Amino acid sequence: MPAVEITQEEVREGLRRARYVTVPRVETAVFVALVLEKPLLVEGPAGAGKTELAKVLAAMLDTELVRLQCYEGLDETRALYEWNYQKQLLRLQADRAGASWEALSRDIFSREYLLERPLLHAITAPRRVVLLIDEVDKSDEEFEAFLLEVLSDFQVSVPELGTIPARHRPVVLLTSNCARELSEALKRRCLHLYVDFPGVEKEAEILALKVPEADERLRQQVARFVGRLRKLDLKKSPSIAETLDWCRALLALGVHGLDAAAVRQTLSLLLKHEEDVRKAESKVPSLLADGR
Structure with missing residues (x-):
């Protein structure tokens, strides 16, 4: 029986x-x-819609999205659990009956004093959740190795409590911007999907859904311009979200058709590195060709 009873349609x-x-x-x-x-490992450039897929999946399944944002130096205490030391200390100070250490230790190292972090919360939640492990390529290889236990058996080990199995197996989505190569062991435990930036027609379709107040002509112009812009050697290509914001900004400025003046006036809203802005400014005429 599948974990989630759902059809492809x-x-x-x-x-x-x-x-x-x-x-x-x-x-x-x-x-x-x-x-x-x-688990589904989704790789692709930053801003291509990988994280949004997890959010949409949680909405589609009508469940909680539990997000673990990865970064260099992330360890088990931030990802899995840590003990509530302040509460433990208060419990020790409040013990005026002189209970034995054995009894106290059983108390203060119980679930009551455990602070759940995203991974532990995802497997102990009262209902199935979507677990997003975002930008896993930013974490260290040591942390990646730690993830294997969770992704292999969907259980975690807490020395003081033993093994905690998942109450409900979470739907797991990992994202990577391909900043480094992930281990083969991690990849073996996941299905793989590569999500690239959309083509012009798909991006225009996204604009129609997200910025319906823009007319078709402007949507096509914006999608075509951004598609060409991404082909340049930029430090950071515009994300889908930045494209949407740019289109909204153009409308707010009363721009309903792209021209060189409008592009140069707003280019810094689309590109976040001055080096990229200067590079694009010199190519505005060719980027706009046949785009009006």
């Missing part, structure tokens, strides 16, 4: 209802991950 319709513009291989990967109870 229901996945497709759920993503569309959540206004997530997708392609068949994304729908297929999500469906297979759900029915096989396998």
Whole structure:
């Protein structure tokens, strides 16, 4: 029996209802991950919609999204659990009956004094959740190795309490911006999906859903311009979210058709590095060609 009873058509319709513009291989990967109870590793450039997929998945399943944001130096205490030392100290100070250390230790190292972090919360939640392990490539290899226990058996070990199995196996989605190569051991435990920036037509479709007040002409111009912009050698290509914000900014400024003046006036809203802005400014005419 699959962990989530859902059909491929229901996945497709759920993503569309959540206004997530997708392609068949994304729908297929999500469906297979759900029915096989396998973590889904989603790789691709920053801003291509990987994190949004987890948010949409939680909304589609009508459940909680538990997010673990990875970073260099992340360890078990921030990801799994830590003890509430202040509460433990207060308990020790309040013990006026002279209880034995054995009795006290059983008390202060019980679940009452445990602070759940995202991983532990995800497997002990009263109902199935979506666990997002975001930007796993930013974490250290040591932390990646630690994740294997969770992703292999969906259980965690707490020395003072023993092994804690999952009450409900979470739906797990990991994202990576490909900053470093992930281990083969981690990849073996996951289904894999690569999400790239959308093409012009798909991005125009996203704009139609997210910025419906923009007319079709402006949506096409924005999508075409951003698509060409991403082909430049930039430090940071515009994300989908930045494209949406740029389109909204153009409308706020009363711009309903792209021209060189409007682009140069607002380019810094789309590109966040001055070096990229200067590089793009010199190419505005060619980037706008046939885009009006």
